[in-house]
Amino acid sequence: MMLLKNTYNEFIKIVAKPRSYLGFGALTILISLIIFAMKVDGETIVSFITASFEQTLTFNGKLVNGNLIAFIILQMLVVHIPLLVALVTGDLISGEAAMGTIRMLATKPLSRSQIVLSKFLAGAIYTLLLTIWLGILSLFVSHLVFGAGDLMVLNSDGLVILQEADILWRFGLGFCVAFLSLLTVATLSICLSAFAENSVGPIVATMAIIILFTIIGTLDVTVFDNIKPYLFTTHMVAWRSFFEDPVPYDLIYQSIIVLVAHIVVLISITLYKFNKKDITS
Amino acid sequence: MGQQTVIKVEHLAKNFGSFEAVKDVSFSVNKGDVFGFLGPNGAGKSTTIRCLLSLINPNKGNIELFGKSLTKNRSEILKNIGSIIEKPDFYKYLSAQKNLELFARISGADVTSKDIAEMLDFVGLGNRAKHKVKGFSHGMKQRLGIAQTLLHKPELIILDEPTTGLDPQGIVEIRNLILRLKNEQNKTILLSSHQLSEIELIANRMVIINQGKSVVEGEVSELLNSEETMVRIELNNPEKGLSIIREKMNLSDVMKTSPNELELNIIKSRVPELCRTLVENELEIHAIEPKRKLEDYFMKIIQS
Numbered sequence: 029m030m031l032l033k034n035t036y037n038e039f040i041k042i043v044a045k046p047r048s049y050l051g052f053g054a055l056t057i058l059i060s061l062i063i064f065a066m067k068v069d070g071e072t073i074v075s076f077i078t079a080s081f082e083q084t085l086t087f088n089g090k091l092v093n094g095n096l097i098a099f100i101i102l103q104m105l106v107v108h109i110p111l112l113v114a115l116v117t118g119d120l121i122s123g124e125a126a127m128g129t130i131r132m133l134a135t136k137p138l139s140r141s142q143i144v145l146s147k148f149l150a151g152a153i154y155t156l157l158l159t160i161w162l163g164i165l166s167l168f169v170s171h172l173v174f175g176a177g178d179l180m181v182l183n184s185d186g187l188v189i190l191q192e193a194d195i196l197w198r199f200g201l202g203f204c205v206a207f208l209s210l211l212t213v214a215t216l217s218i219c220l221s222a223f224a225e226n227s228v229g230p231i232v233a234t235m236a237i238i239i240l241f242t243i244i245g246t247l248d249v250t251v252f253d254n255i256k257p258y259l260f261t262t263h264m265v266a267w268r269s270f271f272e273d274p275v276p277y278d279l280i281y282q283s284i285i286v287l288v289a290h291i292v293v294l295i296s297i298t299l300y301k302f303n304k305k306d307i308t309s
Numbered sequence: 310m311g312q313q314t315v316i317k318v319e320h321l322a323k324n325f326g327s328f329e330a331v332k333d334v335s336f337s338v339n340k341g342d343v344f345g346f347l348g349p350n351g352a353g354k355s356t357t358i359r360c361l362l363s364l365i366n367p368n369k370g371n372i373e374l375f376g377k378s379l380t381k382n383r384s385e386i387l388k389n390i391g392s393i394i395e396k397p398d399f400y401k402y403l404s405a406q407k408n409l410e411l412f413a414r415i416s417g418a419d420v421t422s423k424d425i426a427e428m429l430d431f432v433g434l435g436n437r438a439k440h441k442v443k444g445f446s447h448g449m450k451q452r453l454g455i456a457q458t459l460l461h462k463p464e465l466i467i468l469d470e471p472t473t474g475l476d477p478q479g480i481v482e483i484r485n486l487i488l489r490l491k492n493e494q495n496k497t498i499l500l501s502s503h504q505l506s507e508i509e510l511i512a513n514r515m516v517i518i519n520q521g522k523s524v525v526e527g528e529v530s531e532l533l534n535s536e537e538t539m540v541r542i543e544l545n546n547p548e549k550g551l552s553i554i555r556e557k558m559n560l561s562d563v564m565k566t567s568p569n570e571l572e573l574n575i576i577k578s579r580v581p582e583l584c585r586t587l588v589e590n591e592l593e594i595h596a597i598e599p600k601r602k603l604e605d606y607f608m609k610i611i612q613s
Contacts, residue, residue: 044407131364
């Protein structure tokens with residue numbers, strides 16, 4: 029009961045903080061810009077991609093449609109959204125330490141574990157809302173502006189064309205896995221937040237870790253081959269697998285297990301650290 | 310019937326790395342006490358109080374509150390405690406009312422909106438309920454801190470330096486509030502303060518800690534021997550006054566402390582005689598005031 033009450037409190041704090049709206053604002057502006065750019069110059073961009081296939085294939089219908097734009101938006105933004113998530117979640121524990129309110133919170137009849145878990149739950153709700161906002165803007169607005177149509181996806185195996193009726197569920201599940209990826213980032217920043225006394229450190233550290241792991245993941249060096257499958261950044265693009273035909277469910281399940289394992293381990297570290305922490309601020 | 314012990318601290322110790330913040334602190338607070346917790350800066354007062362509120366995990370020792378072990382009954386115990394540690398900090402981006410609502414929700418008590426409104430009125434912030442805390446002065450935050458402390462009607466109130474940064478009016482307000490809580494609601498109050506005169510005025514028991522160890526504990530009146538008082542007198546002729554006091558009143562513990570001032574230790578019941586003697590010997594008394602004894606006692610303990 030106390031856990032739920034404090035989760036509600038934590039969510040109120042998130043809602044009241046101006047920085048919580050930065051993510052929604054940034055997504056709105058970025059997606060609007062992408063939609064505007066595609067409206068103006070989308071046909072040229074797509075024809076540049078399809079040019080190499082035109083000797084063997086004939087494209088009929090509307091290639092630049094809401095589904096393609098939503099896919100492009102997801103592709104472009106999934107890399108950047110972690111920063112928007114970390115801006116809020118990286119502040120959840122360290123922000124209280126910096127403000128001094130952690131003292132007030134920790135003298136209430138809540139266990140330290142309840143404090144951490146309520147912050148994690150509130151952070152998860154915020155991440156979910158941001159993902160839903162991303163979905164609304166990218167899918168619905170794109171469909172409003174460009175209309176529906178078949179989706180053409182260029183994978184490493186070649187060109188995949190998905191029928192219009194076969195797309196929505198892929199986006200639905202894709203957003204679920206994207207949420208799990210962002211939740212991993214949120215958990216990482218909350219974990220780092222438990223070690224810090226200011227907000228900036230955990231946010232910068234989260235981004236630094238994501239950049240470092242992404243670089244390791246893209247480097248074609250055999251030394252890193254053994255660790256690549258265990259880096260969460262390797263699995264942050266797992267949502268894209270839903271747009272392959274057939275869908276590689278084994279790889280998706282593997283990614284989900286790695287992401288969930290990261291979340292569990294990071295929460296455990298946060299609980300251990302926060303329970304042992306002397307609050308001296 | 311013995312007095313109920315609300316706080317019992319035995320041989321508390323806490324290290325931060327190689328630094329021993331608290332070495333051996335023991336004391337007990339009875340129900341209804343206003344308990345003064347004294348010590349110079351760095352003596353370990355705040356660390357001890359943070360241990361009492363489970364903000365800091367002690368390395369050694371035992372803490373019992375309401376007769377129960379703090380480590381085993383943390384949540385249950387904290388429901389009955391209201392506290393301000395050094396300075397009350399609030400969510401600056403929320404209003405006073407919202408802040409109290411947040412803390413009330415996790416206080417473990419049923420606190421209604423009406424209770425919150427009444428408490429804000431009680432601390433004089435009723436008209437600022439909807440204002441964001443970021444615009445509050447230190448004094449207003451301190452009053453909001455008191456409201457937060459009392460909101461869930463705790464049995465024990467722990468105030469760590471509650472008058473720090475307050476103006477004289479604010480200090481008097483806090484003092485009167487503490488006395489009201491003791492007299493009208495029989496609350497038990499642990500009060501840590503640098504304002505020795507405050508402790509002397511409102512505490513009935515106290516402990517002095519120094520260099521991480523409790524040095525002395527007991528009834529304030531017994532420790533200070535309240536029968537005797539130190540008096541400062543401002544006179545037109547202190548040299549004459551000095552000899553009159555020594556010869557006619559047989560008091561030896563008297564000295565000239567400035568060109569027109571004397572200080573002496575005297576039994577309270579002899580103060581009228583002192584005034585009468587000086588006036589009868591044609592001395593003009595410009596001022597006479599008791600000098601707080603706790604300061605002297607405190608200094609003596611700390612220096613020894």
